[in-house]
Amino acid sequence: MQSATWHDGGVDDHALIAAARSGDRDAFGRLVERETAAVYRTCLRILGRQHDAEDVTQEAFVAAFRAIGGYRGEGSARAWLLRIAQRQAFRRLAQRRPTADLEAVGEARLADRSADPTQLVAAMESRDEIRDAVAALPDPYREVVSLRFFGELSLFEVAEATGRPLGTVKTHLRRGLERLRPIMKPARSDG
Amino acid sequence: MTQHPYGPDELDLQDAELDRVAQALEEYATDRTGSVPAGLQSRIQAAIDAQPDPEAGWWARLLAGPRSWHRLGQLTAVAAVVVIAAVGAFALAGIMDELRPDVGATPPASPVVVPSDSPTASDSPSPSPSPSPTASPTPTVAPTVAPTPPATPVPATPVPTASDDDDDDETPEPSDSDNSGPGGGGGDDDG
Numbered sequence: 001m002q003s004a005t006w007h008d009g010g011v012d013d014h015a016l017i018a019a020a021r022s023g024d025r026d027a028f029g030r031l032v033e034r035e036t037a038a039v040y041r042t043c044l045r046i047l048g049r050q051h052d053a054e055d056v057t058q059e060a061f062v063a064a065f066r067a068i069g070g071y072r073g074e075g076s077a078r079a080w081l082l083r084i085a086q087r088q089a090f091r092r093l094a095q096r097r098p099t100a101d102l103e104a105v106g107e108a109r110l111a112d113r114s115a116d117p118t119q120l121v122a123a124m125e126s127r128d129e130i131r132d133a134v135a136a137l138p139d140p141y142r143e144v145v146s147l148r149f150f151g152e153l154s155l156f157e158v159a160e161a162t163g164r165p166l167g168t169v170k171t172h173l174r175r176g177l178e179r180l181r182p183i184m185k186p187a188r189s190d191g
Numbered sequence: 192m193t194q195h196p197y198g199p200d201e202l203d204l205q206d207a208e209l210d211r212v213a214q215a216l217e218e219y220a221t222d223r224t225g226s227v228p229a230g231l232q233s234r235i236q237a238a239i240d241a242q243p244d245p246e247a248g249w250w251a252r253l254l255a256g257p258r259s260w261h262r263l264g265q266l267t268a269v270a271a272v273v274v275i276a277a278v279g280a281f282a283l284a285g286i287m288d289e290l291r292p293d294v295g296a297t298p299p300a301s302p303v304v305v306p307s308d309s310p311t312a313s314d315s316p317s318p319s320p321s322p323s324p325t326a327s328p329t330p331t332v333a334p335t336v337a338p339t340p341p342a343t344p345v346p347a348t349p350v351p352t353a354s355d356d357d358d359d360d361e362t363p364e365p366s367d368s369d370n371s372g373p374g375g376g377g378g379d380d381d382g
Contacts, residue, residue, distance in 0.1 A: 023244050032235050037227045045223045054231055061235045062242060069245045130219045149216040152194040155201060174202045177209045184215050 013077040021068050028068070032061055035078050038151070039085045045150040046089035048131055056092050060085035075160030082151040083161050086143065093135050133183040141176030144169055193217055
């Protein structure tokens with residue numbers, strides 16, 4: 001039995017996915033337990049807001065559950081989930097109306113009276129710039145950059161998840177970084 | 192610290208500017224490492240539980256087991272038999288056509304010209320018969336209420352009774368024109 005494999009302790013991705021695909025909801029629940037943090041962090045880095053990241057994390061898991069029948073088991077389950085999540089997150093980002101992003105600053109920093117407001121704003125702007133710059137990249141570059149840095153996957157994992165050769169993934173990463181270079185200027189040294 | 196720290200040799204090229212951009216992305220990701228909000232996992236799990244069972248993908252159904260392969264083999268065999276039968280039928284018909292003149296049972300069909308007295312084919316269209324006035328104005332409106340003859344009063348003739356001296360058993364039927372009286376002289380003419 002496929003489902004017995006992961007219940008017995010040998011939890012590997014393929015066993016979990018195979019069990020979930022055959023209708024074992026507990027197996028998918030185990031996947032949720034294991035990967036929620038990684039998916040949430042990736043969504044938070046793309047979106048910058050906690051509430052949006054929570055919503056998109058949930059949507060990504062639901063989308064993955066619906067699509068699990070078509071998942072061929074290429075690459076790790078995490079990479080597969082992160083790929084779904086980053087797509088959903090960028091879609092949400094594109095639909096978002098521009099509003100003041102106080103949440104992105106963080107409550108702790110806002111409550112810290114010793115923090116310099118100008119530095120907070122500068123940091124916030126810097127983060128917004130990074131997010132916006134990555135979101136503005138063409139699709140293959142954006143996907144590789146976000147999976148590599150926001151999803152914390154290795155290039156090999158990105159290649160497996162996207163089904164592209166490792167050399168192609170490296171090229172996409174390099175071109176993505178080259179496009180980000182003029183936007184992400186060196187840290188200001190002015191006082 | 193991310194799970195897969197960026198290394199300068201990752202892109203197979205030496206470019207300090209690209210390394211700087213990559214490190215900026217990594218710093219951004221490290222800065223946005225929020226812990227998973229409480230209740231997010233259970234919220235995701237509830238959303239998954241509300242979903243119907245996922246459907247298997249086409250490739251999963253294809254590889255599902257020998258039953259699929261058996262069915263596929265059956266369909267292929269049926270298709271092959273149909274194709275072979277059709278090709279065989281055409282070939283047989285061709286062979287029969289080839290063999291038919293060699294048998295000699297039937298002479299080749301020669302056009303038989305039968306002289307006909309009346310040439311029927313003419314280039315000019317024969318005049319069609321002039322329309323004959325068939326529609327004679329006949330009064331179609333007939334009096335529907337035909338004068339019915341007045342009901343002739345049936346004379347209340349008493350039923351002739353057989354007399355004792357009457358040898359003849361035949362009793363003449365009374366008719367309308369028979370104005371003879373009751374039992375009027377039925378058998379007098381018998382001579």
